[in-house]
Amino acid sequence: MDKMIITPCKYIQGPDSIKSLGQYVLPMGNKALVLADSFVTELLGSQLTASFKQAEVSAELTLFNGECSRQEIDRLVHIAQEKKANVIVGVGGGKTLDTAKAVAFYTNNPVTIMPTLASTDAPTSALSVLYTPQGEFEEYLFYPKNPDMVVMDTQIVANAPTRLLVSGMGDALSTYFEARANTRSGKQTMAGGAQTLAAQALAKLCYETLLADGVKAKIACDNNLSSKALENIIEANTLLSGVGFESSGIAAAHAIHNGLTKLEECHHKYHGEKVAFGTLAQLILENAPMEEYTTVLQFCRSVGLPTNLFDLGVSKIDIDQLKLVAEAACAKEDTIHNMPFTVTPELVLSAILTAHQLGLPA
Known part of the structure; x- marks a missing residue:
């Protein structure tokens, strides 16, 4: 059996890195579907919008409904296709990020992951953990590659x-x-x-x-x-x-x-x-x-x-x-x-x- 190590293509960590998020995303695509739950959208929505606007990236902020389930993934895939997104961005906790990875996979788009927490090791991985709508573990979903980019804003995590x-x-x-x-x-x-x-x-x-x-x-x-x-x-x-x-x-x-x-x-x-x-x-x-x-x-x-x-x-x-x-x-x-x-x-x-x-x- 061959030895193997896999990692995200790029890992970025520092305070206030949200300000540069649009700039980091631009080389991957100029029409972003940005997934975040209602709390993160309220907390960071204006900063996200400003960052993408400054980088001249069209960004569609879309609410994630809270559970990384097959049903939620299917719903968001449809939205991404409808909006003709060419890059997926997940902002938030582990389930939001896992869902973003799944949507990117099913729409054949690159994905940028921006955790607002340091609460799991999910952000860098080439997998998502899927649950039922009731919150019970269902399965692992494996991908052929790790996220294209992971951006950690350490001040957001500290807050x-x-x-x-x-x-x-x-x-x-x-x-x-x-x-x-x-x-x-x-x-x-x-x-x-x-x-x-x-x-x-x-x-x-x-x-x-x-x-x-x-x-x-x-x-x-x-x-x-x-x-x-x-x-x-x-x-x-x-x-x-x-x-x-x-x-x-x-x-x-x-x-x-x-x-x-x-x-x-x-x-x-x-x-x-x-x-x-x-x-x-x-x-x-x-x-x-x-x-x-x-x-x-x-x-x-x-x-x-x-x-x-x-x-x-x-x-x-x-x-x-x-x-x-x-x-x-x-x-x-x-x-x-x-x-x-x-x-x-x-x-x-x-x-x-x-x-x-x-x-x-x-």
Whole structure:
């Protein structure tokens, strides 16, 4: 199996980069369909319009309705075709960006991704996570290439709620451990080949950056201020985690997240918050050293990530419900089978319950 690494064509990060967005998009197309939800449109619509106008790019701001579902993608594809857009721009959170990637793919257009949050590692990836209109995980949609461009305005991220930055840390936290599992199993990564040394190094650097700068970045974001630590965490959450997971592989942590979407009580929790607990459960599943588990647990507590099922919104421990979570995590097509040993729903249930117990307050 050949080694392979995939990345976005261009990654741009800095304060107030929204002002240059139109200029960056222009080489790709002069008729942009710009997707954003109602909140982002109200918050940034005038700045987006000004940026595209200055660059002489015709921009059609179109509302994203909130769920990255087949139905929403189909609706927006029709609009893009009707408007004869030649470039798609997604501005907002992970589901908006995943939808923009899908619309670009189905209309055969380039795509520019501008996250307003550093809450997931979705922006740089060549995939979208599709959900049902009710919010349950449905499938991964894979693309032949990564986004043409990712633009991170770090001041916009600093102005966003801190919980979203922390959620991004939860998503990024899984990167190294899932990459390590794939190293041990030798399974094909999401890039379509074996791991490169570069991808492994990025995954490890992602984890090291979280431990070094996570708490400091959280404090800066609490005050809506930028800092070197915040800049580092934005890069870790977005670029290091994005390239790291895609070119090094994902495993149990994300599969357990997918299983947790079966619990309605967890639907209000963010992707990264559920992945963080999934990471703790994965460490139990693989019987990682207690010292390593404790380091991850303490990091989660230090930044405010969930460490037990109650933190995720579960009101009481229902074994029958958790069995459904474990069975969903072990679905035939899911990434839990990238672990370097055979995983069963019974083992996942045990790992979830153990992680929950260890993650309860002392």
